[in-house]
Amino acid sequence: MSRILYSGNRNASSWAFRAWLALREQGIDFEEVMIDIRRPQRWKNLAEIGTFSPPAAVPVLVDDETVIFDSSAIMEYANELGDGSLLPRDIKLRARARALVAWQHSTLGKLCPCLSFESAFYPDKKQLSADEIVNAEWIYGIWQQQLESIGGTYLVGDYSLADIALVPSVLRLTAHHEIPEHYPLVINWTGRLINRPHVQEWLTQAYALEPIYCQGYYSS
Numbered sequence: 001m002s003r004i005l006y007s008g009n010r011n012a013s014s015w016a017f018r019a020w021l022a023l024r025e026q027g028i029d030f031e032e033v034m035i036d037i038r039r040p041q042r043w044k045n046l047a048e049i050g051t052f053s054p055p056a057a058v059p060v061l062v063d064d065e066t067v068i069f070d071s072s073a074i075m076e077y078a079n080e081l082g083d084g085s086l087l088p089r090d091i092k093l094r095a096r097a098r099a100l101v102a103w104q105h106s107t108l109g110k111l112c113p114c115l116s117f118e119s120a121f122y123p124d125k126k127q128l129s130a131d132e133i134v135n136a137e138w139i140y141g142i143w144q145q146q147l148e149s150i151g152g153t154y155l156v157g158d159y160s161l162a163d164i165a166l167v168p169s170v171l172r173l174t175a176h177h178e179i180p181e182h183y184p185l186v187i188n189w190t191g192r193l194i195n196r197p198h199v200q201e202w203l204t205q206a207y208a209l210e211p212i213y214c215q216g217y218y219s220s
Helices: 014-025 041-049 071-081 091-106 117-121 130-150 161-174 184-194 197-207
Strands: 003-008 031-035 060-063 066-068
Touching: 003 014, 014 071, 014 161, 014 197, 031 041, 060 071, 066 071, 071 091, 071 161, 091 161, 117 161, 130 161, 130 184, 161 184, 184 197
Parallel strands: 003 031
Antiparallel strands: 003 060, 060 066
């Protein structure tokens, strides 16, 4: 058996973070190959990934002859390869979890586009604009509503792929704008997420790296 996860820099690759977390949470054995996605070597390194993975991006999971090249697909695969505990058994909750993952995958990251995953690790954070603060608090409100509706400690009750998918967004938003006190469930939920052992393992390594600064962060 040969199972390899092609991952990226700990302080830059949020999509690899999600795939890695799902695999680790399910106790699945894999070898990790780190791909340096910093410029200028980024393009050469990703071109090499493109020789066996159509998107030429990370993460990619190669399990024997099977190539899985999307973070959501890797997360689902990890859940099925493991004990299946990262998706609810209830069909409606399972659909809700997948909807939250899809939201992150499609449009959530665009709400505060200047706040890249890399920026969560900058020692000096920028001051958010009024619009960015509105966007951040709107997202906190959505999370609060979801947690209230489920009455649980995580987004769909138990810890799931929905929570894993949102960890990087939690990091980049809370690093720049403190969660208001009127969202107590979000404060508790984000604290639980960040303090999970596998999340802490990744973050300890990420904070030890030299920051990767994105053009326009301080001027936007």
